[in-house]
Amino acid sequence: METAEIRRRWLTFFEAKGHTVVPSAPLIHDDPTLLFVNAGMVPFKPYFTGQESAPWDRATSVQKCVRTGDIDEVGKTSRHGTFFQMCGNFSFGDYFKADAIRFAWELLTTSQDHGGYGLDPERLWATVYRDDDEAERLWLELTDIPAERIVRRGEKDNYWHMGVPGPGGPCSEIFYDRGPEYGREGGPEVDEDRYMEVWNLVFMQFDLAAVRAKDDFDVAGPLPAQSVDTGLGLERLASILQGVDNMYEIDEVYPVLEKAAEMTGKSYGATSGHTAEDSDPDDVHLRVVADHVRSSLMLIGDGVTPGNEGRGYVLRRMLRRAVRAMRLLGYDEPALPHLLPVSVERMRQSYPELGTGFERIAQIAYAEEEAFRRTLAQGTTILDSAVERTKSQGGDTLAGDQAFALHDTYGFPIDLTLEMAAEQGLSVDREGFVRLMDEQRQRAKADARAKKGGHVGSEVWKELRALGETDWRAYTELSTSGRVVGLVRDGELVEELEPGQSGQLVLDRTSFYAESGGQIADSGVIVADGSRLDVRDVQRPVKGLVVHTVDVAEGPIRLGAEASAEVDPQWRVDACQAHSGTHVVHAALRQVLGPSALQSGSYNKPGYLRLDFAWNQGLSADARAEIEHVANLAVRDDLPVSAAWMSLPEAREQGALALFGETYGEEVRVVEIGGPWSRELCGGTHVRHSSQIGALTLTGESSVGSGVRRLEAYVGMNALGYLATERALVAELSSIVKAPAPELPEKVGEMVARLRDAERELEKLRREQVAASAGSLTDQATDVSGVTFVGQHVAGGAGGDVRQMVLDTRGRLGEERPVVVALTGDGGGKPVIVVATNESARARGVKAGSLVRVAAQTLGGGGGGKDDLAQGGGSDAGQVQAALSAVERELASTVTGATGSGS
Template sequence: METAEIRRRWLTFFEGKGHAVVPSAPLIHEDPNLLFVNAGMVPFKPYFLGQETPAWTRATSVQKCVRTGDIDEVGKTSRHGTFFQMNGNFSFGDYFKRDAIAFAWELLTTPQPEGGYGLDPERLWATVYTDDDEAEQLWLELTSIPKERIVRRGEADNYWSMGVPGPGGPCSEIFYDRGEEYGREGGPEVDEDRYMEIWNLVFMQYELSAVRSKADFDVAGPLPAQNVDTGMGLERIASILQGVDNMYEIDEVYPVLEKAAEMTGRTYGASSGQTAGDSHPDDVHLRVVADHVRSSLMLIGDGVTPGNEGRGYVLRRMLRRAVRAMRLLGYEDPALPHLLPVSMERMSASYPELRTGFDRIAQIAYAEEQAFRRTLAQGTTILDTAVSRTKESGGDTLAGEQAFALHDTYGFPIDLTLEMAAEQGLKVDRDGFVRLMDEQRQRAKADAKAKKGGHANTEVWKELRSLGATDWRAYEELTTQGSVVGLVRDGARVEELEPGQTGQVVLDRTSFYAESGGQIADSGTIVVDGARLLVRDVQRPVKGLVVHTVEVADGPVRVGQESSAEVDPQWRIDACQAHSGTHVVHAALRQVLGPSALQSGSYNKPGYLRLDFAWNQSLSADARAEIEHVANLAVRDDLPVSADWMTLPEARERGALALFGETYDEQVRVIEIGGAWSRELCGGTHVRHSSQIGALTLTGESSVGSGVRRLEAYVGMNALQHLATERALVAELSTIVKAPAADLPERVGELVARLREVEKELEKVRREQVAASAGSLTDAASDVGGVTYIGQHISGGAPDDLRQMVTDTRAQLGEERPTVVALTGDGPGKPVVVVATNGAARAKGVKAGALVRVAAQVLGGGGGGKDDLAQGGGQDATKVEDALAAIERELGA
């Protein structure tokens, strides 16, 4: 049974049991404590925490998940992976243990022709929490599992919590016996390789007041309502139903592995017959490729782009690990163009949007591979230099600091450093590298903990949200009447804010737009019984609650007072122009470049917009001009702008574009400009007709990451002011160069060409002057400690001049006697010193790099280089003669 069919049967079964089918949330989640959704229940967490009320009492989903905590272990065994899918069914105060167990048993054991999974009941085991007599009795009553196949386990295995105070409860797990060829008999307690966990039924029934560890917590009491949260790993059940050993061999993963093996000429399965847990390197690399290609496909599909931090860094690391693994298998050509389409073909059966968006996905992935190939070339050069210096110093081990710098600064994998160093007869200080990596991880963990701790104190917002959702009127009104529900200062609720203080105000009704979807918050005032509050920011710290950050101009303001929320009307008009302008530019971009140029992020404020989009090359001047032209035609044509609410499936069916990474409710708002010309999901404020956007002018186009470009533009009065400024600048230039505006490009080009010719002549004169001032350097030679030494200052000498002069002079003096040539210069700007030694001097132990450091210290700087030629510099140009004298003293010592 294919994985897509297993997924379909799950959703069909639970829909038939009255569950609402909830689409998978994007992998990018709004929870700032999570990089990615890492469990099936994450999108439902606000319901279990009581922060929000679900629209249904029972739901089901197949949730996309990514876990990266043990990414370095991926491939070493057949159990570790990053992307996975979690089948889940959930009850919010509806059914509990009885139905959860009955549903699970029915779906698992119903024959496949009748819509179930058809598992043999004789192979199923159950575990229950150590004192959960009720669950054990239900297994005995509702299923054919005998008592000897029901195992009681403690907190570490069969008690669930979120790791923080909140809901928790016992759980009951279902295991499948894969047979004696997989391990020892005796149930999950004996061998969890043979007895594979396939389903976990969590019975949330208690409020936990403290969670010190998985097995150490306090139970405050029962929850107001009993909930069910279950999870079945889709890849695990697929491996069973497809009769394969592990997730790497199921239909959604193995084709990529197979393609990689074909491309590299390797055979998967080389680990067979080896010691348990000891995988052959070829198998490890092939698994890394299969896992990371699929994970990268899904992450890019959900709007992640490669970067140097956060989610982008995780994606970059996965893509590069996959490319590196192919290289270690002997394949050095671009690999992703062969592998990514294979993964898309398999995954699109469940996620058809991958096929329609594949051009964008491929563009980003392939650009990252090309960037990494350049990184490998650069890293190889740096590694070769480090290896040479290590050998020259007589060492046989590359320092851990150098290996770490290659990894951290250049993205050069440690495995590749080990391999290439070994090829040149060197070891690598792996312990030093690991120590530095651990230090970096500890810093990252500390930073994440600090961020988590800073965000975790949301109790005050939860308390205020429990009083009721904010009646939000931003779409309909600019001014609303209401009352002050709560005041917050320095993270704590207060009863009053005084004049001059800054704090947060929660109203029962507001017309202020809260920052979201790239649009910044409204500006304006809140008037409260004579007090005037200047609104500086508006946010939604928890869903359903609008919070205004204010500065109290006149006051005081107290909880319970009547309020008038008054949005600055000009601010709102300008904000609407910018947000509608963003949609227009996006549509124009896609019309000019094609449908793969999809928005991946945006920011707009009154008068200004920027739009990030998937593209792997800079736009030509003609392309930018055409995009601007198409956008302004849409403004001129006065296209109608409409906003309609509908379900997410309805919006997708109509072709509405969703912003990657955004999480949407069941009901979504679709903004249309000119009908199908621009149709996007959006919660922002907009004009009513495109002509109200006013002028629109593109001001910049740049790169913001691998495969991502950024357009910037002014709209409305800001656009007109920008054009007026440019017009004045053109007029001023015309006056200066004495040419009409139309002739400016040609006139300025002529001036630049003439300037370059003059610069060349000046440079020629300067070099002649430097050479003349240098004279015959060999005439200045003297004997210092048995070394022929020339030390001279060349006025105006630039580094390139000095390097040429010291090497020429060294050649003139030959190799008969030890020779050192040291020159200082002062052009341009700061003093510089260059030293050259011949072979005889180096044989005597005289090294150019050491002498340069002596001189540079006198100059107040530093330097270095090779033994035969080195360069340094400093800050104090008055010390150049002293620097030469210091070299002479060093030679005579």
């Protein structure tokens, strides 16, 4: 049975049982404690925690999930993957344990001909929490499972909570016996490879207080309403129903693995056993490719772009791990153009939007692979230098901090470092590398704990939200009257805020726009009898609650006071211009570049906008000019601007564009400018006609990551001010060069050409002077133990000049006898030392790199290089003569030592 069919049967079954089918939420979620949705219940979390009332009594979904905590274990075991799909059925105060167990047993054991999954009941085991007598009794009463296949387990295995105070309760897990070829007999307590967990039924019935660990928490009491949260691993069930050993071999993953094996000439599974743990390294690499290509496809599909932090870093790491794995398998050419299309063909059966958006997805992925290939080339050069330094110092182990720097700074994988260092006869200080990696992970965990701790503070907002939803009037009014229903200072609820204090204020009604969708919050004041508060930020910490951050200018302001929320009207006008301008630029961008140039992020404030979009190359001047022209034509044409609320499916049917990374509810707001020309899901404030945007001028275009470009623009009076400044600049340049504006390009071009000619003439004279100086340097040669030695300081000489003089001088002295040339310079503000040797000197054991290190140490710095030519520097220019003397002494010692050892 194909994975898409397993998914379809799940939704059909539970819909027939009265559940509302809820589409999968995007992998990016508005939970500050999560990088990605990592469990099927995440989109339902506000309903379980009581932050919001559930719109249904029972629901079902197949949720996209990504977990990256064990990314380094992917491919090594049959249990670790990054992207997976979690089938869930949920009860919000409706049914409880009995129906949850009954539904699970029915769906799993009903024959495939009758719409079920057709699992053999004799192979199913159940676990229950050690004190949950009720669950065990229900399993015995409602199913055919015998008592000997019901196992009681403790908190670590069979108790669920979110890691923070809130709902929790015992759970019951269902396991499938894959047979003796997979491990030992005796149930899940004995072997969880043979007995694979497929479904977890969580019975939320308690309110947990302090949560210290998975198995260490306090129960405050029962929940007001008992609920159910279940999760079945779609990939795990697919591996069972398709008769394969693990998730890497199911129909949605294996075709990518098979393609990678074909490209690399490898034979997957040739030496493997039934579990991934039995695999050879090639099989591990193939599974990494299959998993990470699919995960990257899904992440980019939901709006993530590669970057250096957060979600973008996770995506970048997975793409690069896939490319690296292909390299380790012997494939050095671009691989993603061959692999990604295979993955999208499998995944589009369940997620059709991947097919329609594939051009954008491919642009981002392929650009990241190309960037990584350049990184590999750069990292290889740096690694070679590190290896050379290690060898020159007599070492045989590359330092752990150097390996870590390659990994952390340049994205150079540690196993590639190990492989390439071994090729050059070096080992790597793996312990040092691991120690630094552990330190980095501990810092990351500390950050995560800090975020989770911040989440606990949301109890204040939950308490205020429980008083009722904010009556939000930002779309229709600039001024509203309301009552102060909440005051917060330093995270605590207070009765009043005094003059000079800052805090958060909640009104039961407000006209202030709360920051969202790239638009910053409104500015203005809140006034009450004897009080005046400056509003400097407005946010929605929980859905339905608008919170103003205020500075009390006059006061105090007290809880329960009647107040008026007054938005700065000019601020709102300018903000509307910027947000509508963003939509216009996006539509113009797609008209000029094509539909794949989709917005991936935006930011707008009064008078200014920026828009990030998927594109893998810089825009030409003509393209930028055309985008600006199309946008201003839309402004000139006075296109009508309208907004309407509708269901998400209706909006998609109308072709409304959604901003990647945003979370949308069941009802969405669609903003149109000129009808279908610009139709987007948007919660921002807008002008009524496009002409009200005013002037629009693009001010910049740049790269903000692999496959992502950024446009910036001014609108309205800010655009006119920008153009006025440019006009004044042009007038000033015209006055300076004494030419009218139309002739400026030609006039400035002529001046630049003359300047370059003069610079070339100066460079020619400088080279001639260097050559002449080199000629005179040969006259300064002395004999040091049979070696012709030139050691001089070149006053004002920069690094490049000194290097050229060293090479010229060595060439003039020839190869008849050993030659060493050492010159110092100080032209760059800091001393530099360059040393060169000829072949005869090197035959006597003289190495330029060794001599440079001696000199650089005297200068208070460092250096190195090859045996024939090396360069170094330092910070103490007063020691240049001492450095040259040190080189001469080291030369004499080297030659004398070599002669002595040979006699």
